[in-house]
Amino acid sequence: MYNAPYLRQNNSVSRVMLKVMLALLPGLAAYVWQFGIGILIQLLIASVVALVCEAAMLRVRNKPISRYLLDGSALVTAWLIALSFPSIGPWWMVALGTAIAIIVAKHLYGGLGQNVFNPAMVAYAVMIVSFPALMSQWPAPHLSGAEQWQLILGNERVLDAISSATPLDALRTGLHSGHGTVSTVTHGHAAFGWLGGQGWEWIILGYAIGGLWLMQQRVITWHIPCALLAGAAAVAGLLWGIDSAHYAAPWFHLASGGIMLGAFFIATDPVSGATTPRGKLIFGAAIGALIVVIRTWGAYPDGVAFAVLLLNICVPLIDMYTQPPVFGHKKD
Amino acid sequence: MRADTENPSSSNAAENVAATDTPVVAPGSIYRDIANNGIWKQNTGLIQLLGLCPILAVSTTVVNGVSLGIATIIVMALSSGLVAALRTLIPYEIRIPVFILIIAALVTCVDLAMNAWLHSLYLVLGIFIPLIVTNCIVLARVEAFAAKNTPLAAAWDGAMMGVGLVVVLAILGAMREIIGAGTLFAGIEMLIPGLRPWQVLPHDYPGFLLAVLPPGAFFVLGLLVAGRSWLDAREARRQREHQLALRANAA
Numbered sequence: 001m002y003n004a005p006y007l008r009q010n011n012s013v014s015r016v017m018l019k020v021m022l023a024l025l026p027g028l029a030a031y032v033w034q035f036g037i038g039i040l041i042q043l044l045i046a047s048v049v050a051l052v053c054e055a056a057m058l059r060v061r062n063k064p065i066s067r068y069l070l071d072g073s074a075l076v077t078a079w080l081i082a083l084s085f086p087s088i089g090p091w092w093m094v095a096l097g098t099a100i101a102i103i104v105a106k107h108l109y110g111g112l113g114q115n116v117f118n119p120a121m122v123a124y125a126v127m128i129v130s131f132p133a134l135m136s137q138w139p140a141p142h143l144s145g146a147e148q149w150q151l152i153l154g155n156e157r158v159l160d161a162i163s164s165a166t167p168l169d170a171l172r173t174g175l176h177s178g179h180g181t182v183s184t185v186t187h188g189h190a191a192f193g194w195l196g197g198q199g200w201e202w203i204i205l206g207y208a209i210g211g212l213w214l215m216q217q218r219v220i221t222w223h224i225p226c227a228l229l230a231g232a233a234a235v236a237g238l239l240w241g242i243d244s245a246h247y248a249a250p251w252f253h254l255a256s257g258g259i260m261l262g263a264f265f266i267a268t269d270p271v272s273g274a275t276t277p278r279g280k281l282i283f284g285a286a287i288g289a290l291i292v293v294i295r296t297w298g299a300y301p302d303g304v305a306f307a308v309l310l311l312n313i314c315v316p317l318i319d320m321y322t323q324p325p326v327f328g329h330k331k332d
Numbered sequence: 333m334r335a336d337t338e339n340p341s342s343s344n345a346a347e348n349v350a351a352t353d354t355p356v357v358a359p360g361s362i363y364r365d366i367a368n369n370g371i372w373k374q375n376t377g378l379i380q381l382l383g384l385c386p387i388l389a390v391s392t393t394v395v396n397g398v399s400l401g402i403a404t405i406i407v408m409a410l411s412s413g414l415v416a417a418l419r420t421l422i423p424y425e426i427r428i429p430v431f432i433l434i435i436a437a438l439v440t441c442v443d444l445a446m447n448a449w450l451h452s453l454y455l456v457l458g459i460f461i462p463l464i465v466t467n468c469i470v471l472a473r474v475e476a477f478a479a480k481n482t483p484l485a486a487a488w489d490g491a492m493m494g495v496g497l498v499v500v501l502a503i504l505g506a507m508r509e510i511i512g513a514g515t516l517f518a519g520i521e522m523l524i525p526g527l528r529p530w531q532v533l534p535h536d537y538p539g540f541l542l543a544v545l546p547p548g549a550f551f552v553l554g555l556l557v558a559g560r561s562w563l564d565a566r567e568a569r570r571q572r573e574h575q576l577a578l579r580a581n582a583a
Binding site: 104126130 | 543545551
C-alpha cells in the first residue's frame, strides 16, 4: 500500500550531497587550473580526516556507522573546508579544522540535521582566530606542484617568497596605511585581476556555474544566494557611491574572497540556515551586508565565516517571525 | 574575626547541619559530608555553575586560576564563619546588605594584602580580586549555609566550596595553558621567586590561540562538565550492576 504523495522525488541526503559535490567541481577545476594541485591534496586530507572523525563519533554515539558515513554530509563539509582554507597551508591545519568541524560543530551538537552552526564555518572561524598568520597565506598564481607540496608538508622556509596576500588583504593594508586610495592600491599590484583577484575570477565563475546548476536541480532555492549577493552589492555600492576612493567597488567585493562559495554552498546549508522563503531573503541579505561590513572595518581578511555564524544564531528568531500564514487563514 | 571562626560547639553544629542539609548520624561525618559536597557533589564550577565570570576570565593559566581561587577560599571561609557567628544578631529583613558588607570588608583585606605582598600577581588578576565581592558563590554559601549553621561548620563549608572551585580552576587553567601555549605554570615566579614555567610541548608548537581566548574557556568548561556527568553516570551504572549481581547471588 502506498501513501500520498504518489510522485516522489528521490531526494535522499546522499543524493543531495552528491549533487552539491558535483556542483563544486567547476570551481574546483578552475582552482586547480589557476593555482595548481595544492587544493587537491588539501581536499584529500580533509576528506580522510572527515570520514575518520565521523566514523569515530558515530561509534562513540552508538549510531549505525555505514548509513551515516555513506550519506556524504561529512565529505561535503570536508570539501567546503578545503576550499575555504588556504591551499598551501600546512597539512595539520586543514586536518585540525576538519576534526573540529565534525567532532565539535557537528556531533557535539547532535549530528546530521541538529547542528546550530555551519560546521565548515566553525572550523574556519576557530582556525583564523587561532592561527591568523598561517590562515592568511594564499598561493601566488602558477606556483609549482613541488613547491606547494613542500608548503603543505610544513616546510615554512619557502613561504615568504611565493605566497601572496589575497586582494582583500592587499586592499585593506593599502588603505589602512593611510595615504592610499583604491585605485593607487589596485594599480600595479600583482594580486589584482581585471575584476577581483588575479585568478580568483575564474574560480568564482566556476562556483557560480555550479550554484546555478544546483538551483536548476532544486537542491537549493534562489532566495539565499540572490539575497546574499544583492545585500553585499547594496552595502558595497552605497559605500562606493559615497566615497569611491576609499571603498572598493561592488563588483570587486562580489568577485573576491569567499563570497560566491558562501552564497551558493555555505549559506544555503539546509540545517543551519533559515527555512521560510521570506526568512531566507532576510538571512541572505543580512549575511551579504555583514560580509562587506566585516571586510571594510573588521580585523580579519574575509567576513564570510563570521557573517554566516552570526546569522546562524539569528535563524530561530528569523524563522519565528517569517512563518507564512496557514492556507485559508487571514493574514494578521 | 579569627576568634569568631574558631568558636565552635560541635554538638550544636551537628544539630544545625542535620536540620538544613542531609541527615547526619555521627558528628564527625558532617565535616566529611560538607567536604564531599563542596569538592564533588555540589562543585561550584561544574554543578552549581556559579561565579562563572571569574572562572572563565582568569583561568588562562594555572597560576592565575589557582591564585584567584585561593583568594576566594580565604574570603569564603572567613565570611561564612563570620556570618554564622553573627547570624542571631543580623535582622532577617536586611540580611543580604549586611552579608555583602561583611564580604566586601573581607575582600578589601585580601585585595590590600595581595597588593602589598604579591604585587605582580595583583596586577595580572586586576579587577577580578575586588570582584570576588560580587561572586555569587560567596553570597550563595553565606545565605544557604552560613546563615543557618555554626561558625566552624560554616567556615569549613566555605573553605571546601572554595577548594572545589580551585580544583576546577586548576584543571581548566592547565588545559587552556597546555593547548593554548604549550606551557604549564607560566608566571609561577610571581608566586614563588626562582621557579621557572615548564615547557610541556616542544618549542615550535604554534599555540592554539583559541584556548586562551574567552571562547576556549567555554569549550573547555563544557567538556569538564560533560566529563563529570559521564563519571557520575558510570558510577551509577556500576552500582546498579553491583546490586543486580548481589541479588542474583542471593537468589
